[in-house]
Amino acid sequence: MEERTGDELVARVLAHPADDDFLGPAANDLLEELFAGYPVDNLLRLLRSGDDKAVRTGAWLLSELGDLAAPLAGELPALLAHPLRQVRFFAIEAALTAGTPEDGPLAARVLALSRDLDDAVRWKVLAFLAAASPEQLAAGAAASPDPELKALTEWLVRLESEEVDPREIVARLEGDDRVVRMFAAAAAARLSDEEDMNLLAHAATVEDEEIRSFALEQLDDLR
Incomplete structure (x- = not known):
């Protein structure tokens, strides 16, 4: 199967055909790309999309990235207040691993x-x-x-x-x-x-x- 670039995978997640699970192959491949150096800031396209499925995927990716998600720690307060429980769930893990010890409000x-x-x-x-x-x-x-x-x-x-x-x-x-x-x-x-x-x-x-x-x-x- 042809490998997709990080940008193509983000687009795939945003498109999410009806038969795609929000943690499907594109999300897993995107996680590999992020660990390989794809800039984490590109996840803003998911997190700020307004699309629940894309936001869930973005929150899951942050929760899996550990301290690599630190540049997007500023997105976590909104995710912790998100109406979807899965988003809040994943954001808690991201707050643990990507938040700084000094970030009391988070x-x-x-x-x-x-x-x-x-x-x-x-x-x-x-x-x-x-x-x-x-x-x-x-x-x-x-x-x-x-x-x-x-x-x-x-x-x-x-x-x-x-x-x-x-x-x-x-x-x-x-x-x-x-x-x-x-x-x-x-x-x-x-x-x-x-x-x-x-x-x-x-x-x-x-x-x-x-x-x-x-x-x-x-x-x-x-x-």
């Missing part, structure tokens, strides 16, 4: 999505909370206008340097507030390793299906 936007109505988006926020650097979380807390999210994020950061009482995390995992449970599950993930998985193991037993599935995946990664 991290704060991700924190706000812990209240998203979509369970897949909340799950991705949980992954962000578990993997973000302390500096990224601290910057997000400082920029957050939500007092509860600010306090929970600051608590998560403090666990990096303070003596941890496992009973506090367990109590939060078993509490009534879904957002508090999310931050407790993130704490369990951040404090667990191959030598001590007790907190994650407990998180894998709670009634909250989102928390339980996240903890089970984290345990699989550690084993």
